[in-house]
Amino acid sequence: MAGDWSRRGGRRRQVSRRRAFIGCAEVGKKEAVAKSFAMAYGDDGHNLREVLATFKSCLDEKSEILMDPYLAGWKGLVRFLNTMGTIFTFVSKDAVAKIQIMEEFRSGPHKESYRTLQSMVSYEMANNLVDMKKNTERPVSGCRTILRLHRALLWLQLFLEGLRTGGTDCRTSVVCTDSYNASLANYHPWIIRKATTIAFCTLPNREAFFENMKVGSNEEAVEMLGEALPHIKKLYDITQELYSRHKLLDLP
Ligand SMILES: CCCCCCCC/C=C\CCCCCCCC(=O)N[C@@H](COP(=O)(O)O)[C@H](O)/C=C/CCCCCCCCCCCCC
Secondary structure, eight states: OHHHHHHHHHHHHHHHHHHHHHHHHHHHHHHHHHHHHHHHHSOSOOOHHHHHHHHHTTBOTTSOBBHHHHHHHHHHHHHHHTTSOGGGHHHHHHHHHHHHHHHHHTTSTTGGGGSBHHHHHHHHHHTTOSOSSSSOSSOOOHHHHHHHHHHHHHHHHHHHHHHHHSOTTOOHHHHHHHHHHTTGGGGSOHHHHHHHHHHHTTOOOHHHHHHHHTSSSHHHHHHHHHHHHHHHHHHHHHHHHHHHHTTOTTOO
């Protein structure tokens, strides 16, 4: 019996050591994931000028939209969003989840089919990978995921234009809310709309917002937005036409 206990005790110790090892491995994995998240999405002084320039580099010689710089632009915007306070964490997490879905496609077995938004649409439509109606068993498609970011790109365009043209007394929260109501709000349920508009109330005034952008004076910030906006609009218009042509604008 004693022998059994010692054996059993030894086995129990072995099991607990293994569990501990798995536990440590899990903790280590969680820490590694947290570290890589911070590196990818942590605040690095924003470099918003570079972020907005990334969107400019999305178009290739055939006016197709390159996926990698498109996702890099969104990652840069999320890094900036993460400096706006934890109240925006629910937004940031959703955007990160969508970026990561697309990065998995871009590193998967069909990665070349996801080199551009155009090649993605062609590939997923040709292989019947896009859910045209709700509640089917297919995994989330790239088309659906990019559509959500595409709709957010309209919000971004309206928001930046409102910041650029608003006077010194314009309120960031009002510009943000108006831009949201004219774009993303049309696709969100009440609870998301409520949470989002409450979060907007915490935004600082235009002066402080520009200061947090860390791109120099107000005039330099306005100039930077003026340079970036035509490229963002072009990306939006090309994607809108692509999705409209394939009847993908209402993917569930
Ligand atoms: C010079 C730059 C200054 C401006 C920087 C702005 C930074 C914005 C950074 C990222 C934008 C977030 C993109 C949000 C994508 C949301 C996609 C979406 O609609 N998701 C919903 C639908 O997805 P499914 O459920 O169908 O998979 C999802 O249900 C909603 C998630 C959370 C709410 C999203 C609200 C987005 C509000 C717009 C961004 C507000 C940040 C403003 C801070 C200045």
